[in-house]
Amino acid sequence: MIKLYGFAVSNYYNMVKLALLEKNIPFEEVSAMASQDASYKAKSPMGKVPCIETPHGFLSETSAILNYLEDVHPTPALLPADAWARAKVREIAHGLELYIELQARRHFGHVFFGGPKSDAAVEEVKPVVENGLNALRQLSSGQWICGDQFTQADIVAYYTFGYAAMAMKAVYGHDIVAAVPGLGDKLARIGARATTSKVDADQQAAMAAFMAQKQAGG
Ligand SMILES: N[C@@H](CCC(=O)N[C@@H](CS)C(=O)NCC(=O)O)C(=O)O
Structure with a gap:
């Protein structure tokens, strides 16, 4: 059985967990923190x-994991059958990671953990995220993030905007979900799935435990 290492507060962890649930792949969660050990x-x-952890060994990097799961458990599909349509899903998912998640992440230490605000990040992040939002506005169509099928792009978008929207609001007062017409409805549609509700409930419980531990000085 596949073992998923990580913790439920992590948005990347939750992307993989949602894909496993969507594909009905049995898996075991193994609690692990990011570590340089x-x-x-x-x-x-x-x-x-x-x-x-798979029968073949360990695999990291969320996009690689999502594509591995797609290859070994093709149904239910999280990518379209057509090669071009698959590429368009990956185009959006990759853009979300590079130009929204990784940019907004530069503010996470300050916004979520009370760390110092970086002047360089304040200056550099916003224009890249604006470009990322423009790209999403241009590429996203249909009832889901990429067309009329629920795909990896929905998974990546949902767990990208969750934290990125909070961080961008906190630092710039900018609502990056409202900035893309229809995006709020699409994220709500993704969040309403039974699988997503399960992942979110686990995330909230883990977040509450994390905050309690922090307040206790742990
Ligand atoms: N590129 C990685 C990013 C994963 C990532 O940044 N995970 C965070 C937790 S949400 C982490 O491990 N942070 C600790 C670190 O960067 O050292 C992926 O796609 O899986």
Whole structure:
């Protein structure tokens, strides 16, 4: 059985978890924190969360994991059958990661963990995210993020905007969901799925436990 390493507060972890649930793949969750320890890096070479353990060995990087799951469990499909349509899903998902998630993430330390605000990040992040939002506005069509099929693009979008929207609002007062027409409805549609509700409930419980531990000085 596949083992999913990480923790439920992590948005990347939740992308993989949602894909596993959507595909009805049995899996076991193994609690693990991101770490530069050699023992964890043997599993996830950059020390990041998540990674999965498969019969073949360990695999890290969320997009690689999503595509592996698609290859070994093609149904229910999270990518369209047509090669061009698959590429368009990946185009959106990759853009979301590079130009929205990784940019907004530069503010996470400050917004979520009370760390210092970086002047360089304040200046540099906004224009890249604006470009990312313009790209999404241009590429997204249909009732889901990429067309009329629920795909990897929905999974990546949902767990990208969850934290990125909070961070961008906190730093710039900018509502990046409202900035893309129809995006709020699409995210609500994704969030209403039974699978997503399960992942979100686990995320909220993990977040509450994390905050309680922090307040207790842990
Ligand atoms: N490129 C990685 C990013 C994963 C990532 O950044 N995970 C966060 C937790 S949400 C993490 O491990 N952060 C700790 C670190 O960057 O050292 C992926 O696609 O899986």
